[in-house]
Amino acid sequence: MKRPQPQAHWTETNLDDYKSRITFDFLDQLTGFMEAGPVNQKGLAIKLGIGESAVSQIFNNPNNLTLKTIIKYARALGLKVSLLAYDDNDPDNTRGPIGSDVFNECWVRQGKPSDAFDLKASTSFTDQFPARFAFPTAISATNVFVGNFGVTNNEVLTPDLRDAA
Amino acid sequence: MVFPQIYCVGWLEGHSPSQRRGLAWLLPRPSLAQVDAKKTYYEELDAAVRQNLKNRFDWWLRTFGVTKKEYCHGWDEEGYENVWVFKYREHRIFGFLCHPDPAEPGFLLCVLCSYTIKEGWEADKTLKDLIAAFAVNKKKLTAAIAVHEAASCPHRNEEHKTNEATTTTSTLD
Numbered sequence: 001m002k003r004p005q006p007q008a009h010w011t012e013t014n015l016d017d018y019k020s021r022i023t024f025d026f027l028d029q030l031t032g033f034m035e036a037g038p039v040n041q042k043g044l045a046i047k048l049g050i051g052e053s054a055v056s057q058i059f060n061n062p063n064n065l066t067l068k069t070i071i072k073y074a075r076a077l078g079l080k081v082s083l084l085a086y087d088d089n090d091p092d093n094t095r096g097p098i099g100s101d102v103f104n105e106c107w108v109r110q111g112k113p114s115d116a117f118d119l120k121a122s123t124s125f126t127d128q129f130p131a132r133f134a135f136p137t138a139i140s141a142t143n144v145f146v147g148n149f150g151v152t153n154n155e156v157l158t159p160d161l162r163d164a165a
Numbered sequence: 166m167v168f169p170q171i172y173c174v175g176w177l178e179g180h181s182p183s184q185r186r187g188l189a190w191l192l193p194r195p196s197l198a199q200v201d202a203k204k205t206y207y208e209e210l211d212a213a214v215r216q217n218l219k220n221r222f223d224w225w226l227r228t229f230g231v232t233k234k235e236y237c238h239g240w241d242e243e244g245y246e247n248v249w250v251f252k253y254r255e256h257r258i259f260g261f262l263c264h265p266d267p268a269e270p271g272f273l274l275c276v277l278c279s280y281t282i283k284e285g286w287e288a289d290k291t292l293k294d295l296i297a298a299f300a301v302n303k304k305k306l307t308a309a310i311a312v313h314e315a316a317s318c319p320h321r322n323e324e325h326k327t328n329e330a331t332t333t334t335s336t337l338d
Contacts, residue, residue, distance in 0.1 A: 003182055010179030010219050024220040099227055
């Protein structure tokens, strides 16, 4: 099936669209935590000291979220927030932002390292195959990050890499 | 229901398909009043609603193995297995799921057909029936998509030409 020529992702149209995508993603994470945890939307409203309708309004239309509000909502659920800039080799933004679920899953798979020392201590792909994966410094941190996961057993290695192992 | 002679399918602008999933508008020729998703989306919905729908489209394109019925869902009922809906508040965009290219069996396309405002608890059965009929007819439709990869739709300049990326078309039996 013929694919369209690469074109700008809709989040490239204006900053509001990009912000909308990020805040949607953020609230989707909070929804996931609330579904899995003890605090629901009503409980979140109580913790925040605001009405449930105000919380519901934010979840339905997240455009008014500020960074402070984002932190406030996350902290009310006992969560933390990090802002991540990354280079995914898509400078024209044809594919859109990578979902935070991807970054989170990578972090969890790596054992939730809390700092660079933890990260270094964990078994990493680059440690096992330093020569093959001597990435140039310009390559995205995200790709290196992803490259560190899922290769602790040989099943996920390609035949070529299995030979190397 | 008299099905149109020609189907056009246009990619959603700004939502590039991946190797796994894609989104397209159904654009039958001659047009059908009930197949109004694209026209309504671009001409009648306000920007904030569109933005929220875009986020749901985006979520579906990139998410695997997670169900969020508040964003989009299908039905298990017999006859409606391929019907799909995207939701934002009372806004509904109905479409159907298909694997349009036998050479790429892993590629799932959602063809968006109709817009409606949800009024009752249950989804509009008439509309679901219409979409299900398209889904049943999808063998012809998907064959059209697969065979006529690069063809341009003869009517594509009539409307929304700036919003169409690639259009495929075929005359059906």
